[in-house]
Amino acid sequence: VKIQKEFWLNIKELIMDRSNNADSFRKELENIRRSQEKLEHSFAEMQTELGAVKTRMNNAEERISDVEDRIMEITQSGQQTENRIKKLESNIRDLWDNIKWANLRIIGIPEGVEKDKGMENIFEEIIAGNFPNLKDTEFKIQDAHRAPNKLNPRHIIIKMAKVNDKERILKAAREKQNVTYKGTPIRISADFSTETLQARREWQEIFKVLKGKNMQPRILYPARISFKIEGEIKIFPNKQKLKEYSNIKPKKK
Numbered sequence: 001v002k003i004q005k006e007f008w009l010n011i012k013e014l015i016m017d018r019s020n021n022a023d024s025f026r027k028e029l030e031n032i033r034r035s036q037e038k039l040e041h042s043f044a045e046m047q048t049e050l051g052a053v054k055t056r057m058n059n060a061e062e063r064i065s066d067v068e069d070r071i072m073e074i075t076q077s078g079q080q081t082e083n084r085i086k087k088l089e090s091n092i093r094d095l096w097d098n099i100k101w102a103n104l105r106i107i108g109i110p111e112g113v114e115k116d117k118g119m120e121n122i123f124e125e126i127i128a129g130n131f132p133n134l135k136d137t138e139f140k141i142q143d144a145h146r147a148p149n150k151l152n153p154r155h156i157i158i159k160m161a162k163v164n165d166k167e168r169i170l171k172a173a174r175e176k177q178n179v180t181y182k183g184t185p186i187r188i189s190a191d192f193s194t195e196t197l198q199a200r201r202e203w204q205e206i207f208k209v210l211k212g213k214n215m216q217p218r219i220l221y222p223a224r225i226s227f228k229i230e231g232e233i234k235i236f237p238n239k240q241k242l243k244e245y246s247n248i249k250p251k252k253k
Contacts, residue, residue, distance in 0.1 A: 092193075096192075096195075101163055102160045102161070103191030104157070104190070104191060105190065106158060106187070107188075109153060109181055114156075119145065123158055126179070130179050131173075131176065137165075141160060170190060196222045200223045207219065223237075
């Protein structure tokens with residue numbers, strides 16, 4: 001009887017232990033499920049947030065693309081506007097140069113000498129004193145005046161009736177090189193617009209160097225430079241083209 005009591009007592013204790021263990025296991029499973037639910041909820045929130053981030057990134061990329069397209073449009077429009085302005089300036093320059101096409105510009109005549117003699121008489125004295133071959137030519141002058149600027153002395157502008165007469169005088173001046181008026185060195189040149197004159201002046205230093213090397217430099221319209229090298233005439237529209245040529249030209253050994 002005592003043994004039976006101990007047996008059933010052990011059985012009860014075992015059943016209670018197992019029951020307690022089952023309760024603990026169920027609680028642990030419940031905790032695991034809750035933790036899993038929290039993880040799933042957190043994961044869902046992360047996915048939602050990630051989707052929102054992707055949406056914002058896509059929207060930002062679209063806006064950036066739109067801005068880039070707009071910048072490109074503005075850049076192209078600005079370049080087109082700049083090109084139109086340059087074309088307009090070039091057309092205005094050509095128009096002024098055409099108006100001045102028959103003009104001569106005489107530089108270096110002292111102020112006031114024309115009061116007693118008049119511009120036309122001064123012009124005739126310059127021709128007779130410097131170009132004997134032209135002194136008997138009857139050049140017709142349409143107008144003669146001082147240029148309206150602040151230079152001292154102001155340049156004298158002679159408007160010839162014929163462009164051919166202007167070219168003959170310029171050719172004679174280039175050949176003589178040293179033109180004077182009553183012993184004072186003067187210069188005779190074509191009359192151009194302010195823009196063309198400025199562009200031509202930018203060649204002055206290079207012109208002097210080429211002339212010193214006897215390379216027969218000339219300034220061509222509107223502002224190109226030409227010179228003779230190795231028996232060949234070279235023409236350059238700007239300094240950049242001249243620099244490129246000098247960089248690729250083989251040097252003499």
